[in-house]
Structures are given as structure tokens and as C-alpha cells.
Amino acid sequence: MPTDWNELIEFTPQQYKEMFQRAVRASEVLTTDAEPEVGPTPKELIWTRNKTKLYRYISECPKKHKIPLLLVYALINKPYVLDLTKGGSLVEYLVNRGFDVYLLDWGEPGYEDRNMKLDDYIMDYIPRAVRKVLRKSNVDEVSILGYCMGGTITSIFAALHPELPIRNLIFMTSPFDFEKTGSYGAMLDERYFNIDKVVDTLGVIPPEMIDFGNKMINPMATNYGPFISLYERADNENFIKSFKLLQKWLNDGIQFPGEAYRQWIRDFYQNNKLIKGEMVIRGKKVNLENIKANVLNLAGKNDLIAQPHQVEALMNAISSEDKEYRCLPVGHTSITFGSQAVKITYPTIAEWLEERSN
Amino acid sequence: MNQGFNIYDMWKDYYSQTSKLFDEKIGKDFPSEGMGQILEMNLQFKKMIDESTLKYLEFMNVPSRNDIANLSSLIVNVDAKVDDLEERLEEKLDQDRNQESFSRELSSVKKEMKSLDNKLNQILTLLKSQEVTK
Numbered sequence: 001m002p003t004d005w006n007e008l009i010e011f012t013p014q015q016y017k018e019m020f021q022r023a024v025r026a027s028e029v030l031t032t033d034a035e036p037e038v039g040p041t042p043k044e045l046i047w048t049r050n051k052t053k054l055y056r057y058i059s060e061c062p063k064k065h066k067i068p069l070l071l072v073y074a075l076i077n078k079p080y081v082l083d084l085t086k087g088g089s090l091v092e093y094l095v096n097r098g099f100d101v102y103l104l105d106w107g108e109p110g111y112e113d114r115n116m117k118l119d120d121y122i123m124d125y126i127p128r129a130v131r132k133v134l135r136k137s138n139v140d141e142v143s144i145l146g147y148c149m150g151g152t153i154t155s156i157f158a159a160l161h162p163e164l165p166i167r168n169l170i171f172m173t174s175p176f177d178f179e180k181t182g183s184y185g186a187m188l189d190e191r192y193f194n195i196d197k198v199v200d201t202l203g204v205i206p207p208e209m210i211d212f213g214n215k216m217i218n219p220m221a222t223n224y225g226p227f228i229s230l231y232e233r234a235d236n237e238n239f240i241k242s243f244k245l246l247q248k249w250l251n252d253g254i255q256f257p258g259e260a261y262r263q264w265i266r267d268f269y270q271n272n273k274l275i276k277g278e279m280v281i282r283g284k285k286v287n288l289e290n291i292k293a294n295v296l297n298l299a300g301k302n303d304l305i306a307q308p309h310q311v312e313a314l315m316n317a318i319s320s321e322d323k324e325y326r327c328l329p330v331g332h333t334s335i336t337f338g339s340q341a342v343k344i345t346y347p348t349i350a351e352w353l354e355e356r357s358n
Numbered sequence: 359m360n361q362g363f364n365i366y367d368m369w370k371d372y373y374s375q376t377s378k379l380f381d382e383k384i385g386k387d388f389p390s391e392g393m394g395q396i397l398e399m400n401l402q403f404k405k406m407i408d409e410s411t412l413k414y415l416e417f418m419n420v421p422s423r424n425d426i427a428n429l430s431s432l433i434v435n436v437d438a439k440v441d442d443l444e445e446r447l448e449e450k451l452d453q454d455r456n457q458e459s460f461s462r463e464l465s466s467v468k469k470e471m472k473s474l475d476n477k478l479n480q481i482l483t484l485l486k487s488q489e490v491t492k
Contacts, residue, residue, distance in 0.1 A: 019366060049441045050434050111423055112430035124438075128445065135448065183388050192394025194401075201401045201408075216393075219384055220377030228373070 051107025064098025065357035074149035116257040143168035177313030207253025
């Protein structure tokens, strides 16, 4: 049958022939193509606790910088977006520039983890990972890079653990002020969004629900936009490669522990406690003024998930002397993957860090 | 066939305009109440299904998701305890290492003191013997 179609299409004008070929290729991508491989940079497992794993990246490139870098990712997706593919990986770039890079992977929480709170991650997991990094690299100080929500919880961790030797902090599209969150604020309005009922009924929040919420910010553009682009650029194999990688990551979400979700929505989105200085983690008040490390705070100009004003708000709340805020011409995902990330984000991070890592 | 006429391009123009309008409308006037009602309805349904499944599994003497999760959290607790023990052990080893290097330093200081003491004694005996010869 396809042969008949091919024969038939031979008699149509060139533009229809191209349209047909693009449609065939796009349907192959969506139905029969193999999933792309992700996380190409070799790594070794350093430590595990529950589902959390701490990895250290291995490289033949000599280590040029004394201070190691720990990457802390959000609780809602898999962290391989930081190491998506060869030539399009923040991890690979940093390793090749001589950094000793570690990654804290939260793993996939199960139903048994429904009672895990942000307190547990901030007080039990991150400090332990930092101590492991210090011990493994045999150094006195560490740098931490937090991406998205990972940056928000890193800021709380840094504020609550002044005893730990953190020299540099990099926040990448991490929201700190939740006063004006646009559609998120409307979606999570406590008059209509009963967070207690959601958590008590579901236990753990399915990734589909979080994905749906994110897509509702710009429903047509995020739900259908990528597929229309796929059809239009199906003759471009580079585009197809990027499309498959991003779709794999977007559709590979993880469950969110219920109690942590309750805190994330109530304390951050509904009550904006962090920036107001009202956040309490395991009985301790979080005062962002306690952050004295060098800070690089990166926002994405086109980011709808962590809007630039939400990210910039941190700058007045911390007491670091060496602090810098930059708004890059990227979005929430394109800050770590894609041509703009390779051209702008990676060198920005590496250059800032190089000056402060010896 | 007219080469300038392209149904897809027409549709694309129409789609771009309508989707932009739709997204702008959602951004400006988010249907919070409607979404809340749909969520509420889904949660109600989920709760009902969960409760009836639980009763059925109980009746059939089959472990439920809660039972398995409880067992898993026991394992997680053991894992956390082992991890805490590991950290304590690492801290102890670090302390021991520090202690070891401290005692090594102390014994080298002792040795140096002893040799200084010997030298001083030698100087003193020499001085005394010089005084006697005078």
C-alpha cells in the first residue's frame, strides 16, 4: 500500500511531494523511531539513600579547578536534562573545562515516600551529599548549582546550614518570589484548588498532573506547537534529534511526594513564605540573609515557569558581597539544552565559576 | 493544480492566529473555578475507586498498595539508619585520623624537646667545666 501512495505522489506538484514526505517522517518519529539515549557522560555512583543517588562524573580531562561542583535538580523531573546528549550537555561542557562535577539525582519516589517533606530533602539529603562531595574530592569547600526548584531548595539549604563550606552558589531559573506567578497563581488559587484534598486523595502526585499544570500556562503553544514544528521541519535531522530528546525528557516525569507537594504549593505558591522570611523548615526559620556565598543568579527572559522577576527577587534577600544576576535570552528548558544554551549559558556558568574555584 | 494554493499553509495561518488568541485569553482570564470543579470531581471519583478497591482486597485477603508501601517504608527506614551509621563511622574515622596525626606531631615535638634538653645539658656541663678550670 505505501508503494501505491509513493507512486501516486510522484504525479503531484513538488510542494505536495515534500509535504507528504515530511508527514511520513514525522509519523515515523512519533510511532516507530527508537527513543534517544540520554546521559552520555560517564559517571560513578558515590552514595545512595532511599531512591536518591549521588554521582560523580568521570573524565579523562585533567581537573583544573580545586572546588568541586554539585548539581541539585528539581523533584519533579529527571535530571538528565543537564546531560542530555553529546555536544548538548552542561555536565559534559563543565567536565571538559576541568571541573569536578557531581549530580544529586532524587530518583523516583514511590507511594511509600508520600510522607516525605521538603524538610527531609533539605535537612537530611543535601547536607549529607555535600559532606560526601567534600570527603570524596578531599577539599574544604564546594560550589552548588541548583536548577529550577532545585535552586529554590538549595537556597533554603544554604540559609539553614551556614556551617557547611559553600563557596559558590549558582541558581538557574529558580523561583524565589511567588507573589505574581500569572496563570500558576490563578490555577493554584486556594479558593478553587484544595491542596489538602489533592494530597490526601492521591498520596503521591502523578507526573501527568504536574505536566498538565505546566502546559496550561500556554496550552496551545505547549500542547500542539512542538508537533506542528515537527511536521514543518521533519526534513531536518538535527531538529528531529532535539525534538526526540526533549519529548523523551518531558514525558519521563516522576511522582512528587505528597507532603513535599503540599508544602511546595501552600508555602510557596499560596503564601509566598520564602521571600517574606516566614518559611519554617524542621522548626527553623529560613532567613535568606544567612547566604553569604558568591552567587550567580540566572533567569530566562522567555521563561514562563520561573519568570525573571521571580528569580531576581533573591538578590535583595541575600547578604553575599559577590552576587550577580543575569537574564539570558532563553526559556526554562532552553537554558540547559539547545544552541542558545551551548552559546550562552554554558560559557556564562563556566567563566563565572572558573574565577571562583581555585 | 495551482501551485500557489496550499491547504496546510491556510490551516497554519488560521491555527497560529486562533491558538495565540486562545493562549492570551487563558493567560488573562484563567478558568480557575472550572478547573477546580473538574479536579474536585476527579478526586471524588478516585477516592471512591480507592475505597472500594481497598475493601475488595481486604475481603480477598490480598495485600493492598498501603500494605506494600508500609513494608517499603520499613526498608527505607533501615536504609536511612544504615546511612546515618555510615556517616557516624566516617566522622569517627576522620576524628581518628586527626587524632593519629596529632599524636604523631606530639611525639615528634617530644623528641625535639628531648634533643634540645640534651643539647642544653651539654652546654651547661661545658660551661661548668670551663668555670672549674678557671
